[in-house]
Amino acid sequence: xxxxxxxWEMHPxxxxxxxARIWAALFVTILAVxxxxxxxxxxxxxxxxxxxxxxxxxxxxxxxxxxxxxxxxSWRQIRxxxxxxxxxxxxxxxxxxxxxxxxxxxxxxxxxSRYGGYLLGVTLLVMVxxxxxxxxxxxxxxxxxxxxxxxxxxxxxxxxxxxxxxxxLGISGLILVFGKYTxxxxxGPAFFGAVASASMQGHNLFGPLFxxxxxxxxxxxxxxxxxxxxxxxxxxxxxxxFKGHASSWKYNMGEKVWFxxxxxxGTALSxxxxxxxxxxxxxxxxxxxLAVIVHGVAALLVIxxxxxxxxxxxVGVEGALEGMxxxxxxxxxxxxxxxxxxxxxxxxKGSQAPEAAE
Numbered sequence: 399x400x401x402x403x404x405x406w407e408m409h410p411x412x413x414x415x416x417x418a419r420i421w422a423a424l425f426v427t428i429l430a431v432x433x434x435x436x437x438x439x440x441x442x443x444x445x446x447x448x449x450x451x452x453x454x455x456x457x458x459x460x461x462x463x464x465x466x467x468x469x470x471x472s473w474r475q476i477r478x479x480x481x482x483x484x485x486x487x488x489x490x491x492x493x494x495x496x497x498x499x500x501x502x503x504x505x506x507x508x509x510x511s512r513y514g515g516y517l518l519g520v521t522l523l524v525m526v527x528x529x530x531x532x533x534x535x536x537x538x539x540x541x542x543x544x545x546x547x548x549x550x551x552x553x554x555x556x557x558x559x560x561x562x563x564x565x566x567l568g569i570s571g572l573i574l575v576f577g578k579y580t581x582x583x584x585x586g587p588a589f590f591g592a593v594a595s596a597s598m599q600g601h602n603l604f605g606p607l608f609x610x611x612x613x614x615x616x617x618x619x620x621x622x623x624x625x626x627x628x629x630x631x632x633x634x635x636x637x638x639x640f641k642g643h644a645s646s647w648k649y650n651m652g653e654k655v656w657f658x659x660x661x662x663x664g665t666a667l668s669x670x671x672x673x674x675x676x677x678x679x680x681x682x683x684x685x686x687x688l689a690v691i692v693h694g695v696a697a698l699l700v701i702x703x704x705x706x707x708x709x710x711x712x713v714g715v716e717g718a719l720e721g722m723x724x725x726x727x728x729x730x731x732x733x734x735x736x737x738x739x740x741x742x743x744x745x746x747k748g749s750q751a752p753e754a755a756e
Contacts, residue, residue: 521706522705534715545728545729553618646739667696
């Protein structure tokens with residue numbers, strides 16, 4: 399080759415401006431399509447997994463689902479129990495949800511069970527404090543050995559019949575109300591389910607027997623439990639809570655108050671219980687919910703004083719239980735707790751009561 403040396407140099411190839419713009423436009427297009435694909439797929443008809451809804455604009459939206467109304471407004475209308483035009487609804491009120499059911503649940507499982515539990519707890523505390531501070535109320539003059547008839551066989555039979563059914567109903571009812579808070583965490587669902595089912599069956603079985611017993615008790619016991627002026631004096635003197643004598647007839651004011659609480663609450667329990675066992679007698683669901691609330695409140699209001707009655711009648715006062723087990727009481731006990739009744743009974747028999755100890 400000639401005498402001149404040829405030198406080769408490598409220079410980078412520069413793309414032409416037009417080709418660069420094409421590549422950039424293609425890249426932006428691909429990126430935009432990839433980002434828009436999920437939204438496009440979600441809007442396809444029949445896609446049930448869609449969580450994206452097209453914004454509501456002026457006029458009828460696609461599908462005509464909500465119209466100009468938001469989800470919260472629709473749900474609020476449903477919860478307030480407002481009527482809707484429902485297809486296929488021929489009977490009843492055309493509502494989707496009745497908020498009274500949720501309100502009933504919150505009252506029954508909230509207010510009633512919470513404050514009812516407080517009431518029973520306070521009652522138990524009062525019993526413990528009474529035992530620690532006052533102790534057992536003994537017969538101050540000692541036993542005389544002379545006995546006075548206090549309760550007839552009919553009175554005792556009715557008392558123990560009502561007492562037995564009341565205790566069975568009370569225990570089963572407390573299990574139904576408080577069992578899920580106490581038994582369920584301790585013993586598990588299998589045990590609690592069996593106990594709760596047995597409690598419900600027993601409650602329904604003994605309920606009608608309790609109603610009959612309450613009716614007979616009202617007829618037999620009411621005449622001696624009418625209020626008298628001496629009952630007010632007994633209350634002002636504190637009864638047997640403090641040392642000192644407080645006169646009374648066959649029943650003192652405390653016993654009379656307990657009797658009428660039992661009668662009033664027993665009547666409320668009976669009527670509401672009938673409505674719960676036979677719901678077809680009441681067509682209004684709201685009245686049935688009210689019956690359940692009345693039943694629970696009346697039960698708790700009568701169980702609390704019943705606890706005090708059982709304590710006083712057994713270990714709280716010496717000689718008190720003998721009236722319901724034997725039908726007769728010691729004369730000194732009668733003069734100490736029911737002196738007016740004892741003196742009247744002794745005068746009719748033409749005998750003289752033993753003198754109280756100095």
